[in-house]
Amino acid sequence: MTKRVALITGASRGIGAAIARALAEDGYSLTLSARHEPELQAFAQTLREQTGTDVHVVAANMAHEDDVRRLATAHAGEFDRLDLLVLNAGVGASGTVAELLMKRFDLVHAVNLRAPYLLVSQSLPLLRKTATSDPQRGAKIVALSSITGVVSEPQLAAYGASKAALISLYETLNLEESGNGVAATAISPGYVDTDMAAWQEEHISRSDMLPASDVAELVVAVSRLSSRAVVPNIVLSRRGDQLWRA
Template identity: 50%
Template sequence: MSTGRPVALVTGASRGIGEAVAVRLAAAGHDLTISARGADALASLASRLRDEYGSQVAVCVTDMSAEDDVRRLAATHREAHGRLDVLVLNAGMGAIGRFADYPVRRFDKMFAINVRSAYVLGQELLPLLREAGAATERGGKIIAVASMTGLAGEPLNSAYGATKAALISWCAAVTTEESLGGVVATAVCPGYVATAMTEGLADSVPLDTMIPVDDVAEAVASLTRLSRRTVVPTFVLARPGRHTWRA
């Protein structure tokens, strides 16, 4: 159960942005629950967070497309910590393709992972976030890693962008309902980030113009340091270049 330290749950924590966020939050004094599909990577990260930062870490291997798994993740977190200050919704699926022939089945799975899982997990853990909102200066934080494609249309991103736009809208609506009680939600919206998900874009988007993973992790971590009286609906991170509003 809770040690009195702030507690965070980070989804998609086995690599990339989620791993970097988990490390930063542990370094800042958080206990954590981390989830992803890869058991070995999660176990390795948990060991590192315990050894280097003294964090209490719960691990839950989770398929975010499966509702039962998402609810089990919430139950695992409640049992392990009994408290939640920061919910980082980082798990996501990305797959590009032309709208004209994009497989609807793939879109359905992407929506389940990128949006529906956030909705379900947020509902499950809202009581704990409300407790943090009422009892702590920083309140309860929901931070969803969305995308610039949810704000500005991009070729080949009709499906992915639509899911991220839904996530952005959900964060805004949750904030309107919950912020007076100290729970605020922010959608962090970067352009292309240099992760495994974007490796296939190297021919069209040079790697040295992509946003570093650590910059996104710092953006997420910075939001956790704000008081509950400050609302940041969206946090946009753009890449350098002539056109700001592009992924």
Template identity: 60%
Template sequence: MVDHGSGRVALVTGGSRGIGAEIARRLAGEGFALTVAARQEAGVTAVVEQLRAEFGVEVLGVVANMAKDEDVARLAAAHEERFGRLDLLVLGAGMGIDEPVAAVRPKAYDLQLAVNLRAPVLLVSQLLPLLRSTAKANPAAGARVVALASITGVAGEAGLAVYGASKAALISFCETLSLEESAGGVSATAVAPGYVDTDMTEHLRDRLDRSAMLTVDDVAELVLSLTRLSAAAVVPTMVVTRAGPQMWRA
């Protein structure tokens, strides 16, 4: 374990591409040491090399499939062994399958719930002692969990019933975590954006122009803003809708 003194440390799941990669990049720019986890080894290797070269920060890469309990446990153990500290846990790994309720497949349901809800709950549970000890050592700042949810967890979207349900549950989980832990300095925030311009929304571009979507920088900026708050400030949910005449829109 490396002694990082007062240097902040973050863990980002889903950190090799899209929103997660941009969050990891912005955190590295703020001087955070990082653990970056993703499912594909090539993606993990690339982002680790990029962050080290661009920002000179310490980065641990962990290949982990969030649908597998053993990988979640291995990730938590690897981070604690390497850093012994956790100021910010970003739950960025997620997946969605576009299918109507009438066509929901049990396998697709199980996979979305495993990645979008079960893995975050297990990872937080396993890392909670580390979050608590970090918050205790740094009472002014505390420690934070940020979960990338979705506006579909706030207002339903046709075709995304299971995805939206998993994100609604994630939002509720964050609220409960703050109720239980914020007095000790650990709080959680669910960031719930509408459609963001990433490879996950590429299939929508025949009906939704990229310029009409949120950017990864929009979401990363919100996450960075949370790291600047004191432990006294608990932010349950940040909902970000796209511009236009409809307020609650994916």
């Protein structure tokens, strides 16, 4: 049987690392990307030792267009196959509309929206080719949005707007590409217990945040769907009396 292959951005820790581990355990070969190569290499080596899977590492900054293009090219050169593209790298920003600096707004939109858009467009030829070779399963894209992309939160206007735009982007992509066997799913969780959510620990205990492994379970489930199914967006809420709050 042909070995399935995934490319994961923001894969060195947090949600991306949990997804990488789950996919490695499910038998995927992987390209892992993040900015800092030593952490990425150390994690890749752990995965190789623990799961026996083939892991390729590409250090790249998703705020830089050249790096995004280089990542797509490096993955294709290594594997010539892409069953699952996981657009997970993202940065947060908290601040009111009155106060947030435009420099921060631009970085958030460069990493959270522009880079996924470009990486998808650069990866589509390989995704389509892989979908053609596996018509039952097709090829998938999964993108980490956020519940703040579905329902607004104070202080998170720039971040929420970038995540809402991602949901729209993948809805359109489904209209354009699902007929070619390439389907996209946004996953929109509330607070997940990672470094990114640490600033909220004063208000929400880590044990009340979602475990990253729950997001990884959803990615694996989506990856197993047939090419006939399209799941545009999955909202993952935290337990308690605030269903539509991060």
